[in-house]
Amino acid sequence: xxxxxxxxxxxxxxxxxxxxxxxxxxxxxxxxxxxxxxxxxxxxxxxxxxxxxxxxxxxxxxxxxxxxxxxxxxxxxxxxxxxxxxxxxxxxxxxxxxxxxxxxxxxxxxxxxxxxxxxxxxxxxxxxxxxxxxxxxxxxxxxxxxxxxxxxxxxxxxxxxxxxxxxxxxxxxxxxxxxxxxxxxxxxxxxxxxxxxxxxxxxxxxxxxxxxxxxxxxxxxxxxxxxxxxxxxxxxxxxxxxxxxxxxxxxxxxxxxxxxxxxxxxxxxxxxxxxxxxxxxxxxxxxxxxxxxxxxxxxxxxxxxxxxxxxxxxxxxxxxxxxxxxxxxxxxxxxxxxxxxxxxxxxxxxxxxxxxxxxxxxxxxxxxxxxxxxxxxxxxxxxxxxxxxxxxxxxxxxxxxxxxxxxxxxxxxxxxxxxxxxxxxxxxxxxxxxxxxxxxxxxxxxxxxxxxxxxxxxxxxxxxxxxxxxxxxxxxxxxxxxxxxxxxxxxxxxxxxxxxx
Amino acid sequence: xxxxxxxxxxxxxxxxxxxxxxxxxxxxxxxxxxxxxxxxxxxxxxxxxxxxxxxxxxxxxxxxxxxxxxxxxxxxxxxxxxxxxxxxxxxxxxxxxxxxxxxxxxxxxxxxxxxxxxxxxxxxxxxxxxxxxxxxxxxxxxxxxxxxxxx
Numbered sequence: 001x002x003x004x005x006x007x008x009x010x011x012x013x014x015x016x017x018x019x020x021x022x023x024x025x026x027x028x029x030x031x032x033x034x035x036x037x038x039x040x041x042x043x044x045x046x047x048x049x050x051x052x053x054x055x056x057x058x059x060x061x062x063x064x065x066x067x068x069x070x071x072x073x074x075x076x077x078x079x080x081x082x083x084x085x086x087x088x089x090x091x092x093x094x095x096x097x098x099x100x101x102x103x104x105x106x107x108x109x110x111x112x113x114x115x116x117x118x119x120x121x122x123x124x125x126x127x128x129x130x131x132x133x134x135x136x137x138x139x140x141x142x143x144x145x146x147x148x149x150x151x152x153x154x155x156x157x158x159x160x161x162x163x164x165x166x167x168x169x170x171x172x173x174x175x176x177x178x179x180x181x182x183x184x185x186x187x188x189x190x191x192x193x194x195x196x197x198x199x200x201x202x203x204x205x206x207x208x209x210x211x212x213x214x215x216x217x218x219x220x221x222x223x224x225x226x227x228x229x230x231x232x233x234x235x236x237x238x239x240x241x242x243x244x245x246x247x248x249x250x251x252x253x254x255x256x257x258x259x260x261x262x263x264x265x266x267x268x269x270x271x272x273x274x275x276x277x278x279x280x281x282x283x284x285x286x287x288x289x290x291x292x293x294x295x296x297x298x299x300x301x302x303x304x305x306x307x308x309x310x311x312x313x314x315x316x317x318x319x320x321x322x323x324x325x326x327x328x329x330x331x332x333x334x335x336x337x338x339x340x341x342x343x344x345x346x347x348x349x350x351x352x353x354x355x356x357x358x359x360x361x362x363x364x365x366x367x368x369x370x371x372x373x374x375x376x377x378x379x380x381x382x383x384x385x386x387x388x389x390x391x392x393x394x395x396x397x398x399x400x401x402x403x404x405x406x407x408x409x410x411x412x413x414x415x416x417x418x419x420x421x422x423x424x425x426x427x428x429x430x431x432x433x434x435x436x437x438x439x440x441x442x443x444x445x446x447x448x449x450x451x452x453x454x455x456x457x458x459x460x461x462x463x464x465x466x467x468x469x470x471x472x473x474x475x476x477x478x479x480x481x482x483x484x485x486x487x488x489x490x491x492x493x494x495x496x497x498x499x500x501x
Numbered sequence: 502x503x504x505x506x507x508x509x510x511x512x513x514x515x516x517x518x519x520x521x522x523x524x525x526x527x528x529x530x531x532x533x534x535x536x537x538x539x540x541x542x543x544x545x546x547x548x549x550x551x552x553x554x555x556x557x558x559x560x561x562x563x564x565x566x567x568x569x570x571x572x573x574x575x576x577x578x579x580x581x582x583x584x585x586x587x588x589x590x591x592x593x594x595x596x597x598x599x600x601x602x603x604x605x606x607x608x609x610x611x612x613x614x615x616x617x618x619x620x621x622x623x624x625x626x627x628x629x630x631x632x633x634x635x636x637x638x639x640x641x642x643x644x645x646x647x648x649x650x651x652x
Contacts, residue, residue: 167557171511171551174547174554175515175518178548188539190530190540192541192544193544216582219577220574220577223581223611224571224574389609389615389623393624393627413589413592417583424578428573461535
């Protein structure tokens with residue numbers, strides 16, 4: 001069995017003491033920022049990217065991945081105990097979880113959330129191990145035309161599944177592509193849009209953009225409304241779920257895992273979308289739909305399993321194709337580039353220990369998260385008393401030191417401010433920042449594949465449609481685009497994302 | 502006629518960004534042909550795309566009521582964007598320690614809730630912690646006190 005020997009190889013990497021340590025740090029940090037409202041995984045990973053520069057590639061990626069799925073665990077604690085989603089994917093959990101806590105069943109809700117997440121995480125690890133290699137195999141046969149079309153499909157569908165206006169999201173992708181073209185042209189070596197600044201020869205620093213549009217603008221959004229949060233933290237008496245709770249949760253957890261695993265793979269999918277979809281399904285098929293919103297354990301078990309599964313399977317396109325499907329994956333790609341690894345199908349063949357190490361570390365991390373979250377829940381709840389004004393000076397200083405440490409370039413620091421203000425302004429005008437980051441990270445690859453394909457076809461653009469795989473991918477992109485502008489689906493899409501606010 | 506001001510503003514920003522890139526690409530870079538694209542080809546097309554999308558966003562704003570822009574934390578916006586700039590200007594001259602303290606002080610005052618004593622306390626803890634992690638822990642090759650402070 002090749003799968004098992006691969007997993008074994010991965011465990012050899014992920015079970016090295018140093019990697020267990022960084023996996024633990026990642027899971028710990030993830031839980032921490034997941035519990036705290038007002039700081040999400042994107043901002044945290046952006047902030048820590050420069051620090052990972054000094055680690056080995058496997059430790060760096062293992063830690064960053066831990067932050068993402070760790071945040072899914074931590075987010076549910078806040079959602080259940082104080083009715084405030086610590087993380088956007090946990091917004092659904094708050095609906096029924098908080099009601100359970102008010103009825104004195106907060107403990108079982110937390111336990112089911114953690115165990116459901118653990119189960120989903122375990123399954124998702126195997127899903128990644130099963131699906132990533134064949135996709136990689138396929139991607140290795142792709143020529144430039146196929147890659148170009150794949151990126152088009154990826155960008156279009158991530159826009160379709162993002163919330164807010166589609167036009168604005170597309171324009172943000174465009175701005176990302178433009179920003180990505182700043183720097184030295186790969187074919188001719190001529191300087192593009194550097195405004196005569198030699199510091200821009202390598203392009204705009206990815207970390208500066210990420211910290212600006214996620215970190216700085218997130219802080220500013222939180223500063224808009226600085227009233228003291230009235231926090232009533234519900235008491236936890238016992239963590240043990242009753243037999244009935246477990247019986248009620250098995251189905252939702254299984255379905256949530258399936259839904260999450262599937263939606264996570266789609267571009268633009270991931271944790272948040274998965275948990276919303278799972279909640280909708282559970283309410284639809286339930287024999288007692290009136291109990292939803294009043295403390296139904298199914299409404300906690302399903303979405304919690306789904307968001308964890310979705311968070312993990314969204315690694316599949318990133319690992320096997322090198323194409324990030326959401327902002328966190330774009331940051332992971334950035335981390336790889338920072339480490340000198342070219343993301344794409346070659347990672348699995350040339351660096352199998354890294355590829356499988358990262359996959360197996362997710363299972364190790366999930367195990368640690370159950371242990372971290374359940375017995376220590378009281379400790380995490382106490383963290384909620386940290387006022388926000390103590391956090392953001394730390395975020396800004398950490399980011400500044402980290403970014404400066406990579407290139408010793410003051411311009412990278414000025415870029416944080418420029419992109420922070422631009423990002424905040426655009427967010428206020430209804431433009432989500434994630435598509436910009438995806439455009440920026442995919443831009444150079446997109447342009448390179450386009451130029452290579454056109455050289456090979458002697459300037460004939462019809463290759464993109466006449467080559468079968470490329471044609472099918474482009475057709476899919478058109479279908480996706482067509483679907484979201486169709487009135488019925490447009491309305492449904494708006495409904496789904498209204499709850500998401 | 503009602504117009505959504507936010508859509509118009511967003512559209513104008515996109516048009517401005519797209520136009521800037523198109524003009525620079527057109528005037529300073531070679532375009533090449535479709536079989537041999539020059540450095541300006543791709544950014545020019547992307548720039549046009551952004552401009553066109555910007556126009557559509559403006560058009561989509563017509564006939565819709567404007568939605569509130571919401572409050573802006575002016576003090577926060579100014580101080581938080583100032584901090585990285587000050588950090589960038591001072592890091593070489595002042596060294597890691599004083600620069601961290603300076604950046605932290607500036608950011609603290611972004612919140613209306615932080616008094617002077619609190620800001621000092623946060624700054625002191627943060628400076629010690631950062632020096633511990635970055636200078637002693639990770640061994641960052643930046644002097645703790647820079648040349649401006651050497652007398």
